[in-house]
Amino acid sequence: ASGCSKPETADTSKGDAAAGAQATRPAGTSGKGCSLETYGAPRLDLKDAVVGFSQSEKEANPFRIAETQSIKDEAAKAGVKKLLTTNAQSQLPKQISDIQDMLAQGAQFLIVAPLNSDGLEPAFKAAAAKKVPVLTIDRKVNAEACEDYLSFLGSDFVEQGERAADAMIEATGGKGEVAILLGASGNNVTTDRTKGFVDRVKEKAPDLRIVAQQTGEFARDKGQQVMEQLIQSKPGITGVYAENDEMGLGAVTALKANNKKPGEDVKIVSVDGTRNAVQALAKGEMNAVIESNPRFGPLAFATAEKFYAGEPIPENVLITDREYDQENAEESLGGAY
């Protein structure tokens, strides 16, 4: 196939590993710390261990692809005996059975990307019963750290919303009308990213009016459709906050099809940091992208190593997400996923 279409990334998610690597923030690590003894897990050498990874959603969006790939790569690098992977396909009951299945198959250490903050308790209990440590990544669960699970690695979604608000305020000058393209209803990520954004706007730029909040279900076509409706009924909108890149790109398409200049007539800020979005940013079609870094592999395995080496692991290991803007987009493209 010649260049009539192009895959989102030329070099898939491995990308520029160095540029895209996660960094923890010292201030972000919090909590008392959890060690092998306090957790009560048996000592283990990762090299002879069976490690299980439970992914929450289909590997059909860049974030999930990059996340799973990163875990797989790092597992290979760490030389674990066997890596089991499962995918809950957005079904919470399936994630519970997935985890139970992996335990039944002899998993000794689990990395879980939870589908939801609540409701995984039976899975955690099953792991605890077998004294298998669980490391949760990317989405925090409402459970007892160091009891139900070992520790949480990931971003702070509320903060992502706040940073998006800051970027929006900067792009619009703190006034005008903005629309929010919400993620899927009932989802914690949606709730947090909305809360951060709305609160920050209220606090910092009361003149920036939020005139529409409609769900685009984290999908590009839905985002496009909602945006098209808004363009017609609320032509005064000058800013769009999309809770993920896909919906942001949908908004870009919608605006272009309606002869409006995305990035100029309507400012667009989104969250994720996918390569497509950063490219759009570089072209000036978007205004800012708040990163949510999916490459948890290295950090997760490093944490596991530390844990088995006897070091206490903090309850939350928060990572620093970058922020792309029109200036740094071009050069940061390598770090996008």
Added chain:
Amino acid sequence: MTQAPATAPGPAAPPASAPSSPAAGRARPWYRDPAWYQAYGVYVAVGVLLLFNALFTDRFLTTGNLTTQLVQVAPVVIVALGMALVIGTEGVDLSVGSAMALAAALLPLYLGHGLVPALVLALLAGAVTGLVNGVLVSVVGLQPIVATLALFVGGRGLALVLADGRLKQIINPDLLSLGTASLLGVPVVVLVAAGLALAVAFLVARTTFGRQIVAVGGNREAAVLAGLPVKRVLTGVYVLCGTFAALAGVLATARLTASDPSSLGTLMELSAITAVVVGGTPLSGGSVRVLGTVAGAVLMQLLRATLVKHDLPDSTAQIAQAAIIVAAVHIARERRSR
């Protein structure tokens, strides 16, 4: 008997007793006739919703906005047309969303050879999914819902495998113009949907195949004994449905400027079935209402647009949608004469 029955065609003697009942019921005014509502209920509902929006929604009656609604509803209409045919045979096709995804996934793979080969291939993929469904239903004899469930589950997986799980930006100008171009101010997408609606209406009303669809749905056993090619009709209907879905997938992809097999067409089966049923085609088969189906799709589109434009939160929007659907179907419901 007044006369021997005439066996030869030709002008026969006047009927011995009038074939039609002489005592036909006095016509009721249309607004008091339940049958009228049953026949035109969807259109009434569409009218009411249009009126509501014209009065209470800002900038609703603008060309731009109306065009947007038509453009958005076009893929649903196309899929629903195929679905209406399937439902006419007392079947159902859950795999339409997957067929859309398959078409979308195949497009970028073959765009390198030009738009036409890629298009043909995408449509062919839809036809093949339909063929599989059709064979499972007509030859193997599975219940349609299970037969199409397999591709509903597996088809999208296959699409994702083909696309390597990711969305691909489309930059082929020909394909893109399919999504954005318009003819005499009407977007091509809308024209395609409208043309297809007319074609299907003609198919159902005036072709042997169309009438056979309805007969198979109305009484399968009788159709078999009347020598109709029941298996062929069933298979054909699913092939058409799959092909239409693939076409919708192509158009949606062109409009999205990206091939997105992971989310394109999700829940399309529900939207399409809803459009068909709201449009007055019974799920029990035996009749196909093409224009009703189009109206049903438009009704649901307007409903969604209304809720978005009034910026209702999701909770309220869903409850309102539920209430309005029930109300609309209630006007159009079949009243049994008793």
Added chain:
Amino acid sequence: MAPPEAATPGVRKETGPGGAPTAPAAGTPVLRARGIGKRFPGVVALDDVSFDLRAGEVHALVGENGAGKSTLIKVLTGVHRPDAGELSLAGEPVRFQRPFEAQQAGISTIYQEVNLVPLMSVARNIFLGREPRTRLKLIDFPRMNREAAALLDGFGVRVDPRRPLHTLGLGTQQMVALARAVSVRARVVVMDEPTSSLEPREVETLFRVIEELRGRDVAVVYVSHRMDELYRICDRVTVLRDGRHIHTGPLAGLERTRLVSMMLGRDMAEVRRDGVAGFAADGHAAARTPVLTADGLTRRHQLDEVSLSLHAGEVLGLGGLLGSGRSETAKALAGGLALDSGEVTVAGKVLRRVTPAAAIAHGISMLPEDRKAEGIVPGLSVRENIVLAALPRLSRAGIVSRARQDRVVEIFMRRLRIKASSPEQKVGELSGGNQQKVLLARWLCLQPRVLLLDEPTRGIDVGAKAEVRGLIDELAREGLAVLLISSDIEELIEGADRVVVLRAGCLAGELAGDAVTEPALLEILADGAPTPRPAEEAEPR
């Protein structure tokens, strides 16, 4: 004549006259309808009809197809609510909202089309809604099956009560419906054409049951197009025509032609001149070589080495008792039934696989027996039902010509006198007899070589019956080969040149020419003693 077994729950013989002290004396009206009107879109089905029914009488309800008999019955039993008029039961005014209420009030009905649940077992159908229970209030299936078997046995039907109903022949289904209706203790039993698919023998059983109901002071409404039956068992008659009440009075002493003339609304003289039976007196000149031969048709449990041949220009009758395999034979010839073995030859050509389409292509048409399940497409119009099988012939390049359809439809609607508000009326809304005519039209418009008619006059009124018979005669004269299955023995005898009799799926005998007489036929039916048969016919081995 032995009464149905005493073990049958419903049909218990009352000891002594007027066993129930509250039973109304014969002659008092139990059910009375005044000024009933019922309108359907486009049709006035009933217009100011009054009707009263006395305890202990058998009341005939007659009229042409579409006269409104079934509609009246449906009004009486709560299926339809009348637009005008009122009902009273034993002097009390009643308004039934649902059939349920009518049944509670003691009206038990056999509707025209067998209205049972095909997928459920025979016993479940009989006891639906009043199942015998164990002490734990659970259904007692062993007892239910036992009682059902006993009940059916009393009706002379031997069938495993656990069999799903749809596996039974239509006649047997009709007997099951009868058993259900009669086993309820009811004040009024309504029977809408109960005999249309019954054999003489079952008709006798039915009459016995009716006698018994009469003896218990139960009132019976009886609808039938068979005149003989009416005269045998009915006390009074009500005639409807075009939804209007024409006459009510005692049947004894009412001349038959007068009754027919009231039904048809024509002069007695005219009726007398045309007669009511339609077959020509003389036989047909059959061709030497058969146009269709069936050789050793076999299907497990249903057909066993059935062979027969049909010649152009003859009417071959196919006789047999309920479930003897007549319908199966016809279906097999028309490709509607897969065979285990056997061969069908049409005009010297052996059909490799007989499918309905292949059969039709070779000029074989079959009018199926069960018009509801296998015949009509209820949601389609009269026009579409008529042209259904002929569609490919009426179209060019897959596009159907409306004009050609209309021409065909017009001809046949007129020729068969199909009564519909227009060709666009849904067939499901037609009266039973008119549905049958529509189906007949469907097959005739194919201009077949071989016509297999399974109960063609079922449910057709006297006038039309004569016409259909005349038509059969005429078709044979034109060189068609006709296979005629009929439960009406008279029809077989008068209409057929030759009669082949089946028994339990095997050939039991054959009569030809002058040998086709009622005693001879009854004899074969009764004991199946194979009378001398043509040499080429295979022994049922």
Added chain:
Amino acid sequence: MNAPRPAEQTAAPAPARAKAAPAPLAGAPSVRAGTEDPGRRERLLGLVQRQGVLAVLLAVILVASLLYPSFATLDNARGVTVQASFLAIVALGMTLVIITGGIDLSVGSVFALGGVLAAWASPWGLLPALLVPLLVCGGIGLVNGLLIGRAGLAPFIVTLATLLGARGLLLAFTDEGATTYLVPKDSAFSWLGGGTVWGFGVPLFLALALFGGGGLLLQRTPFGQGLFAVGGSSDAATLMGLPVARTKVLVYTLSGLLAGFAGALNAARLHSGVTILGVGMELDAISAVVIGGTLLTGGAGSVSGTLWGVLLLAVIQNLINQIGSLNSSYQSVVSGGFLVVVVVAQRYLARGRRST
């Protein structure tokens, strides 16, 4: 039971049959509908069709145990069965609905709503935690039933509307999904979902009990017979004097109740009223029911078939996880393929029976 005519029970050869036909006695003419006792064959076929799914299930389990040592372990069985219990309870209601020729698309949303309500009410104790969801979900089922049974609307559309409506209610109740109500641990209610008896989860036993009750209701009570009659032929059922509308109202109410109960149990197990549950659950339930041999057109079916259908789906999912690190896209392809194989196999096992 034995038919009262042993002579006819034996499959006599054809000519013998003809002779064995009792000579009709005067006054007791005999109709022989059926020359042998095809009822037995029919019933056998019915058994295979109903239990064909069991045969397929056993075959899959056998193959899986041979291929994957970690499959046939008690641990695995415990996990699979508990997880399947919730879908099973929902599918039980769906079976009854489908037997009447209807469909209930709202079960997924009602399931989720039931869970949220139960979690919300659980701090007040076991009774509120069960009663509140049962009341509300039963109410939604009742609305479905009234609209379908009394107003005569199409089940598909009505329950599609309540699918949206129930989800809307859930979102409204949880502040657009932002609030998650938690179930206090160690309460009696949480034991219902999370407790174990002989190592197996309590929900499994509850589901089995409900299926036992459901089976009795369906097969051994007039109400159950009414369901078959309504589904087999609604018109005939009306003419036979059955309370068709009432039957429909009841069956949808029952389905709502069961879905709500399953949701409540699930909340007890998850210790929280999760808002994202139940999406697409109606399809899983419908597939399980139909795979279990119930006709979607109504009039025939069994609850035991549904139970095996649910287990089959659960085992297939489990098996895919056993196969190992399949990419999620391949997982879908494999389960789609599995589904075809299973239903086609079952179809051929049950050859000769009406399919639709």
